[in-house]
Amino acid sequence: HVVLYWNHLQNQVVSSRKVNTSGQEVPGKCTSTDMSVVRNFRTVKSAVLKATLNNPGQWQRSLSNAQHEIPTASNDMPIKMENPYKEPPKRCILCGVTVDFKNVQLLSQFVSPHTGFIYGRHITGLCGKKQKQVSKAIKKAQHMGFMPVTLKHPAFLKDPNICNIKHPE
């Protein structure tokens, strides 16, 4: 065997020596046949590099390391798993809350204090289902005589503001 010492920075062979099969050095200069090996070395090296490029993440810096065990792709690739930092889906504020016509205080939070208008989806921030339930419940309560129509009940004016609307003081 011809053992070549490859300097990757200079990209060339630094020195060479002859070694027999058991690894012991055989005295003697490298012959032309050995040099043909050197010429062929590029193909060998590219073959070696290809072998290493097949295992992404590994790149053998020196030929001597090729003697070592090449770790397989599965050892070093990121493990496939669900995103552990995934946030729970955003829910509207009434998720899980039953909307009832009797709960006038809750319904009044989605109504304008000046006119008694029912706020739209872009103001309340509710999902489709809940917005529909709320508006239906408000109309029901107003018709049945539970909730005022043209205004917001004065007892509920101090309630916390849920909707994305700022009233001028």
Added chain:
Amino acid sequence: TDFTGVPLRRDHTGSITSGRRSLTVLEKRESLPAMPRYELALILKAMQRPETAAVLRRTVETLLERGAVVRALESLGERELPYKISKHNLRHCRAGYFLLDFHAAPGLVAPLLDHLKRDVDVVRPTVLKNQQPPPPQSAPCPGLETATGKRAHKR
């Protein structure tokens, strides 16, 4: 008493029923044939306690006469009306709110409302269907749509 002359009495759960139907009616309440569950939101004129009691008693008796099963009667208290209501030549500002849960045949609802509208002491009767809350769905609520949803491609 009802038409057949059977006296009113309390069954094992404590609710007043006409003796016409069997005692197991309330046990099988969810599977009662053609007896959906209704809720009567009764708004009565602001009166003294014995008079209110009398109105409620005759309302319940009317229901039972027609073969309904009264489940519960709740009082929401006497409070100011959200807006003034004119009824039976009177302008009402305060009223007593009552909720009456009952099971009845669908054909009973319209005549019942007609009867209640003629009652002088009743300000506003409303009968609603009382649906049981739906069972929790297998799939959880998907949540609000993000900006990449409907609104995005509208622009």
